[in-house]
Amino acid sequence: MPAGLLVHCTVITTAVVSVTLSTFAAGPADRHTDEAAPPVGLLTNAASTEGIPRSLAEGTRYVARSNVLRLPSGRWKYLPGGRTSAATVAAEDPGARKQIAESGAWLARGRVPGGTPAQRAAAERALLTMRALLRPNGAMAAGWSPAWMYSWPRDSSFACAAFAHTGHEAEAYRILRYSAATQRGDGTWEARTKLDGSGPPDGRQWQLDANGWVPWAAWQWYWTAPPATRHARLTALYPMIRKAADHAAASLRADGLPPASPDYWELATTTPNIGTAAPLLAGLNASADLAKELNEPRDAARWARAARRLSSGIAEKFAPLGYQRTIDGRHGHDSAVAFMAPPFNAAPAGLPRALDTAYEALLLPNGGLTPGNDPAAPWGANAWTPSTSFFALAWAGTGRPAKARQVLDWVLAKRNSLGELPEKVNGAGMPSSVAPLAWTGSITVLSLVALDDKGLPTPPQRF
Numbered sequence: 001m002p003a004g005l006l007v008h009c010t011v012i013t014t015a016v017v018s019v020t021l022s023t024f025a026a027g028p029a030d031r032h033t034d035e036a037a038p039p040v041g042l043l044t045n046a047a048s049t050e051g052i053p054r055s056l057a058e059g060t061r062y063v064a065r066s067n068v069l070r071l072p073s074g075r076w077k078y079l080p081g082g083r084t085s086a087a088t089v090a091a092e093d094p095g096a097r098k099q100i101a102e103s104g105a106w107l108a109r110g111r112v113p114g115g116t117p118a119q120r121a122a123a124e125r126a127l128l129t130m131r132a133l134l135r136p137n138g139a140m141a142a143g144w145s146p147a148w149m150y151s152w153p154r155d156s157s158f159a160c161a162a163f164a165h166t167g168h169e170a171e172a173y174r175i176l177r178y179s180a181a182t183q184r185g186d187g188t189w190e191a192r193t194k195l196d197g198s199g200p201p202d203g204r205q206w207q208l209d210a211n212g213w214v215p216w217a218a219w220q221w222y223w224t225a226p227p228a229t230r231h232a233r234l235t236a237l238y239p240m241i242r243k244a245a246d247h248a249a250a251s252l253r254a255d256g257l258p259p260a261s262p263d264y265w266e267l268a269t270t271t272p273n274i275g276t277a278a279p280l281l282a283g284l285n286a287s288a289d290l291a292k293e294l295n296e297p298r299d300a301a302r303w304a305r306a307a308r309r310l311s312s313g314i315a316e317k318f319a320p321l322g323y324q325r326t327i328d329g330r331h332g333h334d335s336a337v338a339f340m341a342p343p344f345n346a347a348p349a350g351l352p353r354a355l356d357t358a359y360e361a362l363l364l365p366n367g368g369l370t371p372g373n374d375p376a377a378p379w380g381a382n383a384w385t386p387s388t389s390f391f392a393l394a395w396a397g398t399g400r401p402a403k404a405r406q407v408l409d410w411v412l413a414k415r416n417s418l419g420e421l422p423e424k425v426n427g428a429g430m431p432s433s434v435a436p437l438a439w440t441g442s443i444t445v446l447s448l449v450a451l452d453d454k455g456l457p458t459p460p461q462r463f
Helices: 094-109 117-133 152-163 169-182 210-224 227-251 275-292 297-317 337-341 353-363 383-395 401-413 438-453
Strands: 006-009 017-020 038-042 050-054 077-079 087-089
Touching: 050 337, 050 353, 094 117, 117 152, 117 401, 117 438, 152 169, 152 210, 152 438, 169 210, 169 227, 210 227, 210 275, 227 275, 227 297, 275 297, 275 337, 337 353, 337 383, 353 383, 383 401, 383 438, 401 438
Parallel strands: none
Antiparallel strands: 006 017, 038 050, 077 087
16 A cells, blocks of 8 residues: 555544544455455466456356356466466467366366355355465465555455355465464464565554464364364464464463454553454463463463463453443454454353444444444444444354344345455445455455354363
């Protein structure tokens, strides 16, 4: 994003500060660059990826179960293997046909969730998109536009879980290996890294929530992975999990809560926020359970104690406020309330009401949600598909499938002409900003799996 472009946003005080858009991240933080033609779809050969510009998309469609594009002329456009730029070929071209068969076989090796043809079509497209955004080294691009072409631990962890629960275990594990390779020495992660893993592209502040998301993703992978090999591969990941959980546990204050830090908005707060506390609780419980699996009782006990302290702190400080964004109650409702629900955390008493209250408070006239209702935050009239989708996943995990389906119906109705899920929906109800977005695709897939299976597994509380 242009370094000089500024927006005004709060930092959990009553003061308003200017923050460059380059401080925002993957997820409900504005990475829109005002590019003339941001991509609206993807061509890929599984090693390289090319965006489909809006100027090319009108009248085009993907050939079923693939990232091969059928043009209005009847010709096909695709990214041949071993190349980094697309080719336009005659329909039924053998090379394109081979790629279509390969992507179809990849889908068939896993699972396409959904209770209706429309849901399954959306899940299929989301899975193919996630595959296109996954690099061979395990880096997961948030999107395929310059400001999104980085790997965020948060987005990557959701993609890992979505791959794991749809039978694409190799892709899930590849993401975890990348997370292990890019972990900092103190057990934390940069806010984002370049896709080659060489480090962060800028000096934006790291976020502590990654120390919860990555162990949670590892737990989701482990319990879906083939039993014959998962123990040995978890052992290879365990140093990463230990460093992440130890740092998370050591960060907790006397009241059991993590320190004030940027949350998934990538905006700093001066008091603890639920967008950090809830993922850390999920990660500590996940880490304790994985330690038990590897017969590491001391680690398991240490992280379970930390989880108990954090859970108590959340119950004391966040629960009375309905899990609003911060413990001072000054900055309103936040879509991160959904992080207190399965498949992240066992839903505490009172969470269903808090979910309903937050949803109603964040609902916009276009039918989607703003990430938060702090009046000083820079969200405007745009609905954000990740924040909206959080509630589908939470309601699917708390026994309210009808509400989950209602939310998903809205999200899926906002796909663009190629069937890709956008980051935002504008005030007129039209998809806007970058498309596709890995985070929204991952949440959608997880929500559909949860609806099919009547819930997803959640790290146990060892209280």
